[in-house]
Amino acid sequence: MEICELTAHKLHNLLTSKEIRAEEVCLAVFKRINQVEDKVKAYLSLVREEALEKARAVDRKIDRGEAISPLAGIPVALKDNLCTKGLKTTCASKILYNFVPPYNATVVDKLRQEDAVITGKTNMDEFAMGSSTENSAFQKTCNPWSLDCVPGGSSGGSAAAVAAGEAICALGSDTGGSIRQPAAFCGVVGMKPTYGTVSRYGLVAFASSLDQIGPFARDVTDCALMLNAISGHDSMDSTSVPTELPDYRNALVEDIDGFRIGVPAEYFAAGLDDRVRRVIEEAITVLEQRGARVEETTLPHTEYALSTYYIIAPAEASSNLARYDGVRYGYRVEEAEDVVDMFSRTRSRGFGAEVKRRVMLGTYALSAGYYDAYYLKALKVRTLIRRDFERAFEKFDFLISPTTPSTAFRFGEKVDDPLTMYLSDVFTLAVNLAGLPGVSIPAGFVDGMPVGLQLIGKPFSESTLLRAAYTFEQSTAHHLKRPPLTGEVK
Amino acid sequence: MTRYEPVIGLEVHVELQTASKIFCHSSTAFGGDPNNHVCPVCLGLPGTLPVLNRNVVEAAIMVGLSLNCSVARFCKFDRKHYFYPDLPKNYQISQYDLPIAYDGYLDVEDEDGQPVRIGITRVHMEEDAGKLLHQGTIATTPYSLVDYNRTGVPLLEIVSEPDMRSPQEARAYLDKLKTIIQYTGVSDCRMEEGSLRCDANVSVRVRGSDTFGTKTEIKNMNSFRALQKAVQYEIERQIECLETGERIVQETRTWDETRGVTLSMRSKEEAHDYRYFPEPDLVPIVISPLWIEEITQQLPELPDARCCRYMDAYKLPAYDAGVLTSSKELGNYFEECVSLYPQPKTVSNWLMGELLRLLNDTNSEIGEARVRPAQLAGMLALIDKGTISGKLAKEVFEEMFRTGKDAQAVVKEKGLEQISDEASINAVIEQVIADHPGPVSDYRAGKERALGFMVGQVMKLTRGKANPGLVNRLLKDRLG
Numbered sequence: 001m002e003i004c005e006l007t008a009h010k011l012h013n014l015l016t017s018k019e020i021r022a023e024e025v026c027l028a029v030f031k032r033i034n035q036v037e038d039k040v041k042a043y044l045s046l047v048r049e050e051a052l053e054k055a056r057a058v059d060r061k062i063d064r065g066e067a068i069s070p071l072a073g074i075p076v077a078l079k080d081n082l083c084t085k086g087l088k089t090t091c092a093s094k095i096l097y098n099f100v101p102p103y104n105a106t107v108v109d110k111l112r113q114e115d116a117v118i119t120g121k122t123n124m125d126e127f128a129m130g131s132s133t134e135n136s137a138f139q140k141t142c143n144p145w146s147l148d149c150v151p152g153g154s155s156g157g158s159a160a161a162v163a164a165g166e167a168i169c170a171l172g173s174d175t176g177g178s179i180r181q182p183a184a185f186c187g188v189v190g191m192k193p194t195y196g197t198v199s200r201y202g203l204v205a206f207a208s209s210l211d212q213i214g215p216f217a218r219d220v221t222d223c224a225l226m227l228n229a230i231s232g233h234d235s236m237d238s239t240s241v242p243t244e245l246p247d248y249r250n251a252l253v254e255d256i257d258g259f260r261i262g263v264p265a266e267y268f269a270a271g272l273d274d275r276v277r278r279v280i281e282e283a284i285t286v287l288e289q290r291g292a293r294v295e296e297t298t299l300p301h302t303e304y305a306l307s308t309y310y311i312i313a314p315a316e317a318s319s320n321l322a323r324y325d326g327v328r329y330g331y332r333v334e335e336a337e338d339v340v341d342m343f344s345r346t347r348s349r350g351f352g353a354e355v356k357r358r359v360m361l362g363t364y365a366l367s368a369g370y371y372d373a374y375y376l377k378a379l380k381v382r383t384l385i386r387r388d389f390e391r392a393f394e395k396f397d398f399l400i401s402p403t404t405p406s407t408a409f410r411f412g413e414k415v416d417d418p419l420t421m422y423l424s425d426v427f428t429l430a431v432n433l434a435g436l437p438g439v440s441i442p443a444g445f446v447d448g449m450p451v452g453l454q455l456i457g458k459p460f461s462e463s464t465l466l467r468a469a470y471t472f473e474q475s476t477a478h479h480l481k482r483p484p485l486t487g488e489v490k
Numbered sequence: 491m492t493r494y495e496p497v498i499g500l501e502v503h504v505e506l507q508t509a510s511k512i513f514c515h516s517s518t519a520f521g522g523d524p525n526n527h528v529c530p531v532c533l534g535l536p537g538t539l540p541v542l543n544r545n546v547v548e549a550a551i552m553v554g555l556s557l558n559c560s561v562a563r564f565c566k567f568d569r570k571h572y573f574y575p576d577l578p579k580n581y582q583i584s585q586y587d588l589p590i591a592y593d594g595y596l597d598v599e600d601e602d603g604q605p606v607r608i609g610i611t612r613v614h615m616e617e618d619a620g621k622l623l624h625q626g627t628i629a630t631t632p633y634s635l636v637d638y639n640r641t642g643v644p645l646l647e648i649v650s651e652p653d654m655r656s657p658q659e660a661r662a663y664l665d666k667l668k669t670i671i672q673y674t675g676v677s678d679c680r681m682e683e684g685s686l687r688c689d690a691n692v693s694v695r696v697r698g699s700d701t702f703g704t705k706t707e708i709k710n711m712n713s714f715r716a717l718q719k720a721v722q723y724e725i726e727r728q729i730e731c732l733e734t735g736e737r738i739v740q741e742t743r744t745w746d747e748t749r750g751v752t753l754s755m756r757s758k759e760e761a762h763d764y765r766y767f768p769e770p771d772l773v774p775i776v777i778s779p780l781w782i783e784e785i786t787q788q789l790p791e792l793p794d795a796r797c798c799r800y801m802d803a804y805k806l807p808a809y810d811a812g813v814l815t816s817s818k819e820l821g822n823y824f825e826e827c828v829s830l831y832p833q834p835k836t837v838s839n840w841l842m843g844e845l846l847r848l849l850n851d852t853n854s855e856i857g858e859a860r861v862r863p864a865q866l867a868g869m870l871a872l873i874d875k876g877t878i879s880g881k882l883a884k885e886v887f888e889e890m891f892r893t894g895k896d897a898q899a900v901v902k903e904k905g906l907e908q909i910s911d912e913a914s915i916n917a918v919i920e921q922v923i924a925d926h927p928g929p930v931s932d933y934r935a936g937k938e939r940a941l942g943f944m945v946g947q948v949m950k951l952t953r954g955k956a957n958p959g960l961v962n963r964l965l966k967d968r969l970g
């Protein structure tokens with residue numbers, strides 16, 4: 001296996017045993033980027049020189065005999081909705097095409113403190129709205145397992161970069177499945193932590209009550225290392241939890257004997273690809289063989305999750321995106337009659353179709369006369385969905401389901417039909433509505449395309465999820481496969 | 491006016507004097523170069539999040555308590571949406587359905603001196619917006635600049651019930667509100683600097699009616715006088731509408747100070763749908779009874795209580811007590827002076843007479859007065875000792891007010907020391923008797939009034955410095 005295809009923990013061992021230098025790791029990743037980026041198109045911007053400089057600094061630390069952190073010298077890619085000081089942060093939108101933040105997101109500062117090597121900013125659906133990364137204003141990212149398929153979204157660039165060896169780990173954001181769904185499509189581990197585990201400061205908001213930053217990694221161990229680095233209370237984010245969080249490395253135990261696992265019947269209903277179902281059933285067998293007790297359960301309000309999500313998320317988005325008006329930063333039309341005209345022309349031309357669709361939906365849902373029927377109702381259903389999970393967790397340690405109803409679909413297959421596109425997130429949305437942790441791990445393949453197994457836990461039970469995921473991973477070899485980077489580029 | 495009854499309610503915005511803004515660490519200092527008191531958070535840059543300044547909540551609770559409100563055990567912030575370039579996020583973080591304090595009141599007096607209780611509907615917290623700078627007027631400016639220094643400065647909005655029935659009452663309410671808030675120390679309430687702003691809702695109805703007429707909202711009143719005048723104008727305008735059968739339109743009107751009229755603003759302003767919804771970036775505020783108790787303990791003595799205490803402890807007339815407690819500083823001044831010169835009514839007379847007159851003449855405030863309470867007390871002691879006469883004391887005090895010097899120094903410098911030496915006064919009396927034989931014989935013939943003239947002459951020749959009591963006695967002795 002090539003250097004750029006190794007895991008962070010493996011690289012860390014090689015670095016501390018001085019079998020490899022951080023600069024070499026960095027060069028290997030940028031070499032891979034040079035080789036495959038024109039096919040994958042995972043990145044919107046790259047910072048090769050800064051990355052090499054950071055890698056050399058890590059080498060000097062090692063040379064001086066200093067202890068290094070687990071992520072020191074590890075190339076990490078960042079989704080382009082995470083603010084990076086002095087480095088363009090566009091959210092893959094024309095309206096922020098030139099926005100250079102004067103501050104770092106808290107997670108970026110934390111990664112820098114760990115001496116991680118930032119490689120660049122990855123492509124995404126504009127403002128994280130989408131499930132295929134096709135809604136980027138700038139480029140289409142391809143799935144490394146089949147270049148004519150989408151990588152999923154909205155964090156498609158981060159998932160593809162990790163899968164293709166263009167980064168060792170990456171950060172994404174998950175509002176309704178935007179980490180877990182592309183992780184499943186690209187055959188990597190992707191985790192959405194419990195709401196409040198990771199500071200949102202510096203994450204350009206899509207839907208504030210649902211957004212959460214999380215890691216992409218090649219295996220569960222790397223996922224735990226990334227989560228260790230980014231989690232924890234932040235005084236800059238009032239919604240971040242003030243409690244002490246565990247060291248997630250302690251969860252990397254190969255033992256789920258006696259764990260009670262619930263399988264929600266609603267997640268295996270119509271719409272689920274039969275071949276995906278079989279892969280998940282095999283995964284369940286593996287878990288049972290490791291001593292877990294798996295039983296069917298029910299989340300009765302699941303059928304309302306999609307419509308609830310598509311009221312709450314657009315409502316918050318319509319508000320969060322109001323600030324993009326051309327007055328202070330970003331894109332502004334040249335010609336305008338007056339300030340109102342400038343606002344409306346800037347926003348009409350600066351935003352893409354999906355963003356405008358959701359801003360319209362959200363504005364409508366919050367409007368006088370509709371608020372009670374839509375937004376308020378959605379909040380009530382959200383509570384019912386949360387209660388479904390609470391009830392299930394009285395009996396089970398965690399729940400499992402397929403991450404997505406199918407494997408990665410082809411470009412253009414769903415982009416013209418928003419509702420079909422929205423359905424590709426049907427198994428992940430409810431987790432955000434309930435604020436729960438969820439992780440997608442490689443569970444097998446259908447026709448050479450990866451399938452993701454989703455584990456859903458109680459609030460702040462990331463350790464349980466990681467432990468179960470780690471046990472599954474140690475019992476299987478799906479996570480060791482690397483994509484061929486073939487297929488017809490469209 | 492008699493057939494109709496005005497109905498007035500006020501919406502008051504008060505800027506809180508916290509060191510930093512409501513949701514970030516930027517300074518709230520007034521002035522400063524444009525866009526110097528800003529940071530990514532108050533500029534609403536992408537990805538930034540608000541974090542509530544706890545001091546703002548304490549100030550809001552304090553104001554709520556001092557306005558006799560109930561303080562919410564649980565409240566939250568909401569987003570109020572409208573597009574305007576001075577609003578960096580194009581929404582304002584405010585409070586909608588769960589304000590921090592509600593159901594209060596304050597007591598004022600109507601024109602006849604009768605007590606009136608004005609209900610307070612709610613007190614809520616919100617962030618201020620920035621300021622647009624135009625070249626010339628908004629209509630003709632080729633471009634506008636925005637200064638975000640004020641953006642995120644904490645505001646309290648205090649909404650009254652429509653309980654006021656005259657422009658005078660409205661003004662009395664605003665005066666009282668200002669005084670109370672100044673007492674709490676959370677704001678300086680300077681209407682001229684914009685730290686106190688007031689909008690008025692005005693309607694009129696036929697007296698005795700139990701329904702409200704159509705109301706208009708009056709904005710842009712920049713002084714207490716302007717409020718009274720604008721409301722007066724609007725009442726008259728609406729009555730005229732009713733008399734002539736013209737329809738009163740529910741709208742926002744702006745007060746034109748130079749023309750002395752209210753003018754209709756674009757009705758487009760009325761079409762606002764603010765699309766309020768709970769602010770997801772902030773957690774709800776839970777206010778424990780213990781916290782309220784702590785703030786109650788910190789609450790200073792408020793004007794009404796202080797006024798009662800002045801009448802009770804200092805035996806001051808209600809009028810004096812009211813005036814002296816109408817500003818926290820004046821009351822403090824009074825108390826400091828009385829502690830050194832324990833004759834409350836004398837001190838009160840000097841403050842209400844001379845000091846307030848001089849402050850008014852120089853258009854300055856009590857805090858700026860150079861003459862300090864100890865100096866006034868010192869001067870009053872000099873009067874008692876007979877060093878200066880009561881009459882000359884006014885001249886002395888004026889000089890003290892002007893220069894900040896002690897009474898003793900002024901007296902010395904100006905040679906105003908009272909003449910209480912009998913031989914010197916007798917010498918002057920002799921001269922007056924020689925110069926005015928007429929009045930002397932008048933007095934001796936029983937015309938008491940002539941004595942006053944003689945005293946006046948002595949005072950004139952001594953340039954007011956002779957001890958008047960002594961002059962009186964010596965003259966009587968000499969002539970009697």
Ligand SMILES: [Zn+2]
Nearest residue numbers: 514516529532
């Ligand atoms: Zn600020």
